[in-house]
Amino acid sequence: MGDENMSGKPIYIGLLGLGTVGRGVFRLLQANKSLIERKVGGPVDIKKILVRDLAKNRGLQVEPGLLTNDPEAVLNDPEIDIIVELIGGTGLAADYVLKALSRGKSVVTANKDMMAEYGKKLFAEAEAHNCGLFFEASVAGGIPIIKVLKQSLAGNRILQIMGIVNGTTNYMLTRMSKEGIDFATALRAAQEQGYAEADPTNDIEGYDAARKIAILASIAFNTRVSFQDVYVEGISNIAAEDITYARELGYTIKLLGIAKDTSQGIEVRVHPALLPVTHPLAAVNDAFNAVFVQGDAVGETMFYGRGAGEMPTASAVMADIMDAARNFRHHVPGMIGCTCYETRSIKSMAQVVNKNYLRLKVVDKPGVLAQIAQVFGDNNVSLATVIQKETVNKKAELVLVTHDVVEQSLRSALASLELLPVVEKICNVIRVEGEGNS
């Protein structure tokens, strides 16, 4: 239909970067070229590839003439229609992308850091030059969550998103849950598997997930949400006991990126959470990602797949290349642009309402529970479950689950608990998610 015939001018791609994802894109185009060209309606070829080191062995059969270390040779080639930015980082990548857009080229990127930092500027440039700017691969790798939110669920008001969007931490929590190992051992395992970097801060402290949920929230709620808007807690405080107790209570622990549309503004946060074992996200294990989306019309949906890796990420990049190419051939390169047409306020974390799991170390003597219960009562925190676990040396471990409570009230209760002589230590406080509209 409407497609021009296969003999038209090829769509030429300029690749910036030939690392893991770049290699995946190169290989995928080689492997599935005829299928890709049939669906786009014409030839698609890589014309130039920007690399730092022309001589490096990449384990790929690349025609030497394709490689260049001069950015302008790619960005300024008038035959190139689509620039695929895979160098990573922010400053230089954004420079290249802005240049490409200013010259009327559409851009495909897998760079969440750049989109989170420069998204507004990049979209403005794309709009000014009627170009496409595609970034499916920037969140949740092979899972097509960006297009799902921008198009497939576009008629819905999105009520909430909960995502397992960091594979490293999900791998660690899965190992901890299945094998009872502690955090440090799980981290070593993740590093041995190549999931975690030598400095794992970005993953385990939740910063990576925060950038992703900021992007998803921006699309879902049609308003710009930035990294700075996201409340972030990582998983380094999760102990083997927490996972055991959670399981006894019917929960599993996951690091979630959460975005909710509430009457008091938008909630955007990343933190570990207890999820009921029956929740669709509870079965998402190992390095897999999944995004749970609730819309006012569609109800509950979930999108599951690999969040990283050479070929899953290349799959997302290729889908964007094909959309960009198809739009280009139909002379509508900038058909779907930025959807942040509203300005919504971010709800303060103190106002967020949740059930909470608490683990306390207390003195084991009569009347202690009454004192603790009193503190919660005085702060408007009502308790759903109280379980006394093992007692060693006159010290007991107490596990409590609250009913829904405003975070501010919980914080007051915790501050008072800290002052209570019978409370030895507040070992952990973890929010509970996925039990309906709390």
Add this chain to the structure above:
Amino acid sequence: MGDENMSGKPIYIGLLGLGTVGRGVFRLLQANKSLIERKVGGPVDIKKILVRDLAKNRGLQVEPGLLTNDPEAVLNDPEIDIIVELIGGTGLAADYVLKALSRGKSVVTANKDMMAEYGKKLFAEAEAHNCGLFFEASVAGGIPIIKVLKQSLAGNRILQIMGIVNGTTNYMLTRMSKEGIDFATALRAAQEQGYAEADPTNDIEGYDAARKIAILASIAFNTRVSFQDVYVEGISNIAAEDITYARELGYTIKLLGIAKDTSQGIEVRVHPALLPVTHPLAAVNDAFNAVFVQGDAVGETMFYGRGAGEMPTASAVMADIMDAARNFRHHVPGMIGCTCYETRSIKSMAQVVNKNYLRLKVVDKPGVLAQIAQVFGDNNVSLATVIQKETVNKKAELVLVTHDVVEQSLRSALASLELLPVVEKICNVIRVEGEGNS
């Protein structure tokens, strides 16, 4: 970007039918009109609605002037850009859709029966007139699986699809699994819940799932697969014992629509199957649907949500309306057409390879197992597991699981078993899926 401004001519919609889904679409456009128009880039309005009975109370506030019982008043209105076909059935619906396309209108439909029967003709007409033909709502309700396959995973060679695409049977199997009730009781429960119709044949015999997997296979493998190509078995033969034994072996039983790309052609089939409890589809319960897709680049993905119902289906229809409207405004109404550009052969069911679960009633005396094992051995069927269950009145129940076996060999073995005097009854044979590349 490229969008014309909001003051342009409205996109006018003609609705054919105002039943459950039609009402949902009407309500959704009312509820989310400003959001929808912002994303489409201009006004979107329903101009005419074809109904049979103008006077019927539909529990909706519809301007009386919108309703008509004259199809031509909708199909021949030159201001209408998009026809939304929601009357169901095949012949009349196809007539209307052909007329609409011949007049240059894009069409959105939720009608899987019509697409399965007339898809080729409808796509040819759409192509001839450069119109869009959208059918997201025809498979798996609110789950955007059509667009995922057509666009988001377009750079992949799809290796296999396994879908829970019939909510009624999934609801029944979930009740049977959780409560140990039998098939007849589960069917009554489904009828009481409004999931199953008075004549439930279409659901429980797998015909509904077969139409859906035919559509999904056509898109995944770029070749036309029709209902007649699909091997179909329903769930009426599944007993409570099968579910119990399956669980003991680490499996759950689901009705699956399966499509695989193999070197001997395409497999397309619907039948109950034992799935490992750790498989992502195993956790899909109640009336929910999910489609598991494996691509050569993206690996394993899964898409989960409600497969039916007023608002989930309306969500899918609205996404198509918005795509159609956006394409219309950009003068590229027929941008993505039919993708069946190949002609692939369907593999004979006799050639399909699977592990199989068998439940036999046999005489309980020494040497029986040896005789049975001999029959399997003679037919090249190797056994992975043999468990003797309860013995009553000298009769034993035997549960066997084979290794991977060509269906033809299994059938020969079963034919020989039927002749064996010690075999009282072959109670059930159920394929095993989801354990890797069998």
